Amino acid sequence: MPSHARAALIIVGHGSTVNPDSSTPTHQHADTIRQRGVFSEVACCFWKEEPSMREVFESIDSPVIYIVPNFISEGYFCQQVLPRELRLSGPTTLRDGKTIHYCNPVGIHPNMTRLLLQRADEVAPGVPRAETSLIIVGHGTNLNENSTKAIQDQVKLISEGGYGFAEVIDTYMEEAPFVADWHKLTTAPNVVVVPFFIADGLHSFQDIPVLLGMEKETGKALSQMDVFRQNPIEMYGRHLYYSSAIGTERLMAEVILDQVHDFDQKHQVGSGIEDPGSELTQPAALAAWLESGRTVIGQVKITPCGTGYILRHIEDADTDSLTKVSTPEAAREISRVDAAGEFRPIKTAPTLKRGWQLELGSLAELQLALEFFYPAALGMARSQQVGTLKPVPLRELLGRQTGMYRFANGITDEQAGEMIGKCCATATKCLRRIVFPLDATQPLSGPATAKLGNDAGHMEGQTHAIPLLCMEACNHIVSAARKVARANFEEKEVKGSQ
Numbered sequence: 001m002p003s004h005a006r007a008a009l010i011i012v013g014h015g016s017t018v019n020p021d022s023s024t025p026t027h028q029h030a031d032t033i034r035q036r037g038v039f040s041e042v043a044c045c046f047w048k049e050e051p052s053m054r055e056v057f058e059s060i061d062s063p064v065i066y067i068v069p070n071f072i073s074e075g076y077f078c079q080q081v082l083p084r085e086l087r088l089s090g091p092t093t094l095r096d097g098k099t100i101h102y103c104n105p106v107g108i109h110p111n112m113t114r115l116l117l118q119r120a121d122e123v124a125p126g127v128p129r130a131e132t133s134l135i136i137v138g139h140g141t142n143l144n145e146n147s148t149k150a151i152q153d154q155v156k157l158i159s160e161g162g163y164g165f166a167e168v169i170d171t172y173m174e175e176a177p178f179v180a181d182w183h184k185l186t187t188a189p190n191v192v193v194v195p196f197f198i199a200d201g202l203h204s205f206q207d208i209p210v211l212l213g214m215e216k217e218t219g220k221a222l223s224q225m226d227v228f229r230q231n232p233i234e235m236y237g238r239h240l241y242y243s244s245a246i247g248t249e250r251l252m253a254e255v256i257l258d259q260v261h262d263f264d265q266k267h268q269v270g271s272g273i274e275d276p277g278s279e280l281t282q283p284a285a286l287a288a289w290l291e292s293g294r295t296v297i298g299q300v301k302i303t304p305c306g307t308g309y310i311l312r313h314i315e316d317a318d319t320d321s322l323t324k325v326s327t328p329e330a331a332r333e334i335s336r337v338d339a340a341g342e343f344r345p346i347k348t349a350p351t352l353k354r355g356w357q358l359e360l361g362s363l364a365e366l367q368l369a370l371e372f373f374y375p376a377a378l379g380m381a382r383s384q385q386v387g388t389l390k391p392v393p394l395r396e397l398l399g400r401q402t403g404m405y406r407f408a409n410g411i412t413d414e415q416a417g418e419m420i421g422k423c424c425a426t427a428t429k430c431l432r433r434i435v436f437p438l439d440a441t442q443p444l445s446g447p448a449t450a451k452l453g454n455d456a457g458h459m460e461g462q463t464h465a466i467p468l469l470c471m472e473a474c475n476h477i478v479s480a481a482r483k484v485a486r487a488n489f490e491e492k493e494v495k496g497s498q
C-alpha cells in the first residue's frame, strides 16, 4: 500500500479488565505495522483497557489519523460505541485541526478469507482439503446478528470460491447450528475448527474445547496454548484439528492495512496533508522534560546514557542484579503483570514489578517504551503543558453510558467524591492526578480532592516528575458508579413501596 508517512494509524480493540490475552493481538498487529514504517505513528486504544478512546488522541502528533476497529463485525460497537467514544461524526471527522478517517472493522474485509485458508492449512499441514470439513465458529447471540453475518459471508466465499474443502460450515456457541454438534454437522474424515474471534480468551481456551468434547469441564486451569498443541484429536472416528482465534493470525496486520487502503479508494482520500504547524511534538516535549531534570514518570526512572537511555524501577536505582532487556516492546511485557503474576489492567496502578533494566538506543525508542508503561501519559502531559488538554467532566462521562451502565449517573455529588477518593487512592490504586471536574461548573469534592491537581509529583515526596494525568474517569469508576447508583435506585424502590 502507498506510504502514509505523515499520517497516524489508531487500531481500536475491545480489551479486557481480566484477560491479559485480550489486547495482545491488537498490540502485535500494531508492532508489525509500526516496524514497516507505513505510518508516522501507530497507536492502539481500547474499550476496556488503557489508553481509552479519548486519551489516545493526546498521544498523536500527525494531522491525519486513520482509525481501524480490530473487531469481527459491524454493529453495536462499531456503529455506536466507537463513534461516540472517539467523537466521530461520519467517515471523516475534522476536529482540533486534525482529519480523522474511520475505516471498516477488520472482520468484514473480504481478505479475511485468505487468513482463514492460511490458518486451516497451518493447523492441519498436509491434510488434503478434499477430505476436510472446515468449521468457522462464532459466539452467536441474538444481540449481535452482525457477527453471525460476518461468518456466514466467509462460509459462502470459501464454499463458492473453489478452495477445495469437502464442506465449509458455520457453527456457534450459543445458537444453532451449535458447535457441540460438529460431528453430526460434518461428514469428512478430517475436521478443522477455527474460532472467528479477535483474541484468544476463555471462549477459545476453555468454552469451545468443552463444546467440541476435547475437554470435560471449563473450571480446571487449562494450560492455554496446550489446547492448540494436541492436534489432531481422534473423536467420533474423525481427526479433529483445533486452531487458535483467527484474530491472532499475523496476517491480520495486512487486513488492517487493507481497510485503510479501501477507505482511501472509496472516499478518494488524496495526499494533501498539511503540516502540523509549530505545535510542541511529543518527542520535543519529552526531550525538554529530560533536559530540565524530569527523569521520573510513575515508577520508572530514566537515566540518559550517551545517546541512549537506561530505565529502571525507581526502587531499583541501586540494585545490581537486574534482568537486562533492550526493546521498547519489553516495557509492555514488564508492565503486563505485577510481581505476583496478576494482570494489571490499570497501568498506572502502583504495582509495577521490579528487577529489570531496560536499555534503549534513542529518544524514539524511549517514547515508545514509555507509551507501553503508561499509555498516552506523555501526550496528556504535553497537551496539559500547551493548554489543549480537554478533561471530560465526570457527569458527562457517566451521562453518555448505555446498556447496563446507563444508570451510572444516578450517584450523588457526595457519593462521587467518596467513590473517587476510595477507588483512585494513590497509595494502593492509581498514581494519576485527576484533572477532570465533577461537571462543567463544579470541581470534585470530599475525599476526591486528595487526587486533584496536575503537579508533577505523583508519588509521596516526589516533586519533579513527568505527570501522569487522568483526563477522564476510567472503566473502573464507571463500574463503581453503576453499583452505587443501583443501590440508590433499589433504596428508592423500597421506600416507595412502604
Ligand code: SF4
Pocket (backbone or CB within 6 Å): 346, 348, 423, 424, 429, 430, 431, 432, 433, 434, 470, 472, 473, 474, 475, 476, 477
Ligand atoms: S479514574 Fe481513578 S483509577 Fe481510573 S485512571 Fe483515573 S485516577 Fe486512575
